[in-house]
Amino acid sequence: MTVPERPHTPQQAYLFADPAAHSLSPQMHRAAFAYAGIDGTYTARRVLAAELPEAVAGLRQSGVLGANLSLPHKQTVLPLLDELTPAAQAIGAVNTVVQKSGRLSGDNTDAPGFLAALADADAPKGGLSVVLGAGGAARAAVYALRQVGHEVLIVNRTHARAQALATQLGGRAAWPETVPWSAVTLLINASSAGLDAPDDSPLPVFPQLDTRALVYDMVYRPAETRLLRDARAAGLRAENGLGMLAHQARLAFAAWSGTDVPVSVFLEALNPAGAAGDAGP
Ligand SMILES: NC(=O)c1ccc[n+]([C@@H]2O[C@H](COP(=O)([O-])OP(=O)(O)OC[C@H]3O[C@@H](n4cnc5c(N)ncnc54)[C@H](OP(=O)(O)O)[C@@H]3O)[C@@H](O)[C@H]2O)c1
Missing domain, CATH: 3.40.50.720 (NAD(P)-binding Rossmann-like Domain)
Structure with missing residues (x-):
């Protein structure tokens, strides 16, 4: 595995969902950042439907890797993005947004x-x-x-x-x-x-x-x-x-960071103690 150079400012990734507090994504992505040696943060944000355009616009900044989308935003986010992968286009739903040079690409890592x-x-x-x-x-x-x-x-x-x-x-x-x-x-x-x-x-x-x-x-x-x-x-x-939850997170993390962290890292972050305990920031 190639471990990227440690950046000076933390890289940021988000979950936009409503509700968001129950999500298991923060514990998975924090474990992946730690494993990959990347100084990164993952924040689950409760975003109401009316707040989505502003939240998505806020992703167009350096230091932001991207975001995950969950209910109810997976479909309504489509017109807010610059491009879609073929899978996201065909499925009509985006669960992963990748930010590069201010442009936002929508992907679907669920499939x-x-x-x-x-x-x-x-x-x-x-x-x-x-x-x-x-x-x-x-x-x-x-x-x-x-x-x-x-x-x-x-x-x-x-x-x-x-x-x-x-x-x-x-x-x-x-x-x-x-x-x-x-x-x-x-x-x-x-x-x-x-x-x-x-x-x-x-x-x-x-x-x-x-x-x-x-x-x-x-x-x-x-x-x-x-x-x-x-x-x-x-x-x-x-x-x-x-297993699907862990793999869709692994693929989102790889799209953001270029690092394919083993799925075992994500699965271990979902162990029963973790799942019942800390579910968000
Ligand atoms: N493991 C993973 O990584 C992963 C990823 C994505 C989703 N999921 C899970 O997949 C499930 C569906 O998610 P979604 O995003 O597709 O939700 P969704 O878009 O709201 O669709 C829900 C579907 O479930 C059906 N349904 C709801 N309650 C039902 C019931 N009591 N009996 C029979 N059918 C029922 C609905 O039927 P109607 O059309 O008749 O309303 C609809 O087809 C959720 O449990 C979610 O947590 C898991």
Whole structure:
């Protein structure tokens, strides 16, 4: 790993979100700055929707590396930026802004972060995947899976949103009743069902999947969702969203600093003691 020269003034990175106080990003990026030997700060700021233009304009200064965007800003930030990566353009959402010479570029590291987490989990390559949800996380998942050649079915509580997503990014909208479950090798929960609700599942009746299937829940709070419990009870491999969270942060940090810090640094910063404790400045 190349360790850049220690700069004289701290490099700054931010999270703009509402709410922001619960975020686990500060502890991950602070660990990455320390590992890389970069004198940097990462500040989670609660930014209301009306405050976003001013907050984004404030990124156009030397010393600022960029920012992460979370709900509700991932889509509304697009017109405030100078350029978008192809992934951000296609997904229609930005989670990482990179500042260079006063210009702001929008990227989406959720999609490659998701693929990296799947690779770590030794997910089946190709085959039939089901994505649950049709919001921003589902858009990143469908885009990523289509990029690597998966056939994708999209199931969402509001079916019309699944249809709209399929029209824009590919795949097909489906209802739980019409999915050929025994052929499914990858089941992704990209909906909010189960978030802070350990007894809720996006699939209250767990289907019978291919025995080689991996169930990946993007939700990571709680660490063991009902969907993951049901999958393990059915004898399947199951992973929560912490790996994706760590990889999207790793990729954002690399885009800002040019330093690819190992994902283990980000994962260690998310250990249970850390996750339950300090969540922001
Ligand atoms: N691990 C990671 O790094 C990572 C990254 C991004 C997101 N996430 C997680 O992914 C989840 C979705 O995030 P998002 O940004 O896509 O949110 P979003 O844009 O608000 O979309 C939420 C989606 O969840 C569906 N939904 C909400 N409550 C539901 C319920 N009780 N039953 C079934 N479906 C429900 C919504 O369906 P309708 O269309 O019917 O409203 C919608 O499709 C969140 O839990 C988030 O924390 C994780």
